[in-house]
Amino acid sequence: MPRDADRAPTEADYLAAYDAEAFERPSVAVDVALISASEGALRVLLVERSEHPQRGRWALPGGFVAPNESLDEAAERVLAVKARLTGVFLEQLYTFGDPTRDPRTRVISVAYYALVDAATWDRAARDTEKLRVARLVVPWEGETGGPVEARDPDDRPLALAFDHEQILGMAVRRLRGKLDYAPIGFQLLPPQFTLRRLQDVHETILGRPLNKDSFRRRMLASGNLEATGEREECVGHRPAERYRIARRSAV
């Protein structure tokens, strides 16, 4: 890491810094990676672009930020309008501002990610012409980072619009990083779930198998789970107990 201090800023630098209010203003949008997990893979909702630019490519649902709404509210609105979902887990991810990321004009995108369980998913976003639930393929391990691929149900790659490949890569990296210390695994499951299903979700996010015993101990010790007393039924083997998120999450 070089530390070249004391480069003398030019007059132009000063002008650029102080007169920026006169600059042309960029458009600001939010793009939401709505993520779920099923059958061992992460899934994401994509929208086919019907207009130029990038017509025919697949994009994250997004929209421009209205004058009187906060960024969080804009993201919630996008979810409500495009996926018909409200009240889901939603968190800001990163802001993408390369001047050339949108060929039309300068568009700065504040990316969000949202997590839902597969059941809610099925109600909200069936596969249609314009809307598709794509499977994510992560070509890197751990928290290396980098773009990820989206595949259709026949395992064909979907061409993503703009820099949405990067946004999805960042989302997966964030998920992997937060999973161990933040209570986010549950968000991909229905209100009640067995420990095995929770482990499935963790393994899907991390892209690697986990030790069953250690996983049980960690989860139960975390204080984030609460036994319901109920059990699975009709499963062809000993039924597992169902858990839910503890009211006082953590200690």
Place this chain on the structure above:
Amino acid sequence: MPRDADRAPTEADYLAAYDAEAFERPSVAVDVALISASEGALRVLLVERSEHPQRGRWALPGGFVAPNESLDEAAERVLAVKARLTGVFLEQLYTFGDPTRDPRTRVISVAYYALVDAATWDRAARDTEKLRVARLVVPWEGETGGPVEARDPDDRPLALAFDHEQILGMAVRRLRGKLDYAPIGFQLLPPQFTLRRLQDVHETILGRPLNKDSFRRRMLASGNLEATGEREECVGHRPAERYRIARRSAV
């Protein structure tokens, strides 16, 4: 976490989502928390506002994003112009977009944090009328989060402008969260340093004492450090070996 699916979006929702290009565009700025550590406390560079709004209050150095620069470039420019620093560690933090955060007009701020060692600091930003190095007081433990206070050299609180108290709080929280798994502690130290100085930095960031033995073991095992063979001099006690960042950081 409620999961109220299926609220039918109104026509107005659709229009808001799709006609947003016609919206008035917000201004987009970057604000940089330039952070250092010395004498057991985190320090941050603040600029006194000479204009309304919030005249007389202290703000993070910032500037509007120019049409042809990326967000990272804008943050680098702000550092070069206001602190005369280039090549320092710089990373995007979070984007603040409350519609009322700036009373003039809608300003969305992409916040960054930068890390420098105290020596570079002293060269770059002496205390002047307009520029001040403030001491940060963190009124919460661990990664709880929340606003932090800035104090002047006489320990008097400095009134911060806009939501910069929140931005600083987010910066401290991010630092605490990343410290254990990302190589960022070195960024607050000169190119060569002893393990004790590194521990000082970690304790300052975390706001709590660390176990000396365990800290040594972890740091040396991380593979991020490289012994220089040199030692301290004239220290009135056994001189410690100096280390630097390993060329191949981590494995």
Place this chain on the structure above:
DNA sequence: TGAATAGTGTCTATAAGACAATATCCC
């Protein structure tokens, strides 16, 4: 020589991984 901190070695407590044994359901 003594003050002060660097660096090493050992013991203990805690958490993760491995493995075995038992429990419980449906067929």
Place this chain on the structure above:
DNA sequence: GGGATATTGTCTTATAGACACTATTCA
């Protein structure tokens, strides 16, 4: 009863915290 997975218990291993001890420099 047999298949299949849940759940519990024990053992081993890695890591963090605690503490004692030695090493080295300058005053």
